[in-house]
Amino acid sequence: VSVIEAAPRVLPALPERLSQTTESLLAKLGVQVHTQAKVAEVLPSGVKLADGRLLPAELVVWAAGVKAPDFLKDIAGLETNRTHQLVVKPTLQTSRDDDVFAIGDCAACAWPEADHGKGGMVPPRAQAAHQQASHMVRQINLRLAGKPLRPYRYRDFGSLVSLGEFSTVGNMMGGLIGGSLMVEGLFARTMYLSLYKMHELALHGFAKVALDTLARLIVRRTEPHVKLH
Ligand SMILES: Cc1cc2nc3c(=O)[nH]c(=O)nc-3n(C[C@H](O)[C@H](O)[C@H](O)COP(=O)(O)OP(=O)(O)OC[C@H]3O[C@@H](n4cnc5c(N)ncnc54)[C@H](O)[C@@H]3O)c2cc1C
Structure with a gap:
């Protein structure tokens, strides 16, 4: 069994120690982990990597991450990213229209460096979706009361x-x-x-x-x- 991963380590969105533990467990099980390896083509005989290597395979399981549905791409002129998520401001309002909000997997919300030591985006996980939903309820109430909105802060548990x-x-x-x-x-x-x-x-x-x-x-x-x- 081979795992092919384009990033420098498996589980790149999680802390480095989790990746190391996972990789050593996979190694113990005899799984070959190829990191920094980009799939260029899946052929009947195996998987061809961008550097030209061919990993022979009879069965290939493709699990290259999640993407928001195609209909969201540039929907009604709103800003979307490469995975079709709607780009939102810290208030969860979409970047181009303050009257449209997005939460959960379909929202691309920045996770400021000040909050966790490195930049990036709030990960598309259940805990983020749950927190954003609770925050959104408060935003609606503030909005209806004519009060200023509050920025959402992701808390990683x-x-x-x-x-x-x-x-x-x-x-x-x-x-x-x-x-x-x-x-x-x-x-x-x-x-x-x-x-x-x-x-x-x-x-x-x-x-x-x-x-x-x-x-x-x-x-x-x-x-x-x-x-x-
Ligand atoms: C296999 C798998 C395992 C996961 N495991 C974990 C985990 O262990 N821990 C974790 O934190 N996160 C996990 N996640 C991620 C987590 O499920 C998501 O981050 C979370 O569900 C996002 O919530 P959401 O409400 O934004 O979207 P969703 O839960 O995906 O809800 C979106 C809903 O919209 C519906 N929908 C789509 N298009 C339309 C349409 N056109 N009209 C009407 N309805 C529509 C869908 O049917 C769906 O019910 C996992 C995801 C997957 C796929």
Whole structure:
């Protein structure tokens, strides 16, 4: 199994230590990680890289990130970026029209260097979408009351990366405690599973999740392990 990554490290959006831990676990599993390797072409015989190398493959899984839907590109003259996200100001108003707001994955919102030590954009993650939705409710109320809008600030509570049955790695609190707390192994796995169950509970309610968990415990020996979002 080979992982081909155009960035200098896997999981480039996450802290460097998470990438290192993930890469060493993949190496232990015999996975070859090719970083700074750009795919130029997928051929019937394998994957051709931009530097001319050919990695022979019978099965290729393409997972090159997310993009907002095509219809958003320059919609009604609004500014969009290369992944068709609407460019927004810190107030979540689109850059060219103060009456149009965008939140979540479809919004390109700057994450100021002062907030986390490096520049960049607010990542397209559930925690950002959730925070922006809460901020947006307050913005609507301010707007209706004729008061000035407030800038949105992304608060990174950390990330957990599940490496299937093999391990889980993560960093907690992001930059909130002035550094980040790394978690690994059983502790990280337990946190990941409890977050996943909380997510399911929010969507399906207690009874369904309890029955589903019980049913999974019974059939887990015979069914493939797949995590569905
Ligand atoms: C496989 C996967 C795993 C992920 N895992 C994590 C994770 O572990 N942690 C994390 O923080 N984030 C994760 N994310 C990212 C997270 O899901 C998103 O950041 C988050 O859902 C964004 O919320 P949103 O409301 O902006 O968009 P969405 O949740 O995508 O909601 C957009 C909605 O709009 C609907 N829609 C689209 N077009 C139209 C249309 N024309 N008309 C009407 N409705 C439309 C869609 O059907 C969808 O329901 C994951 C994403 C994926 C795909």
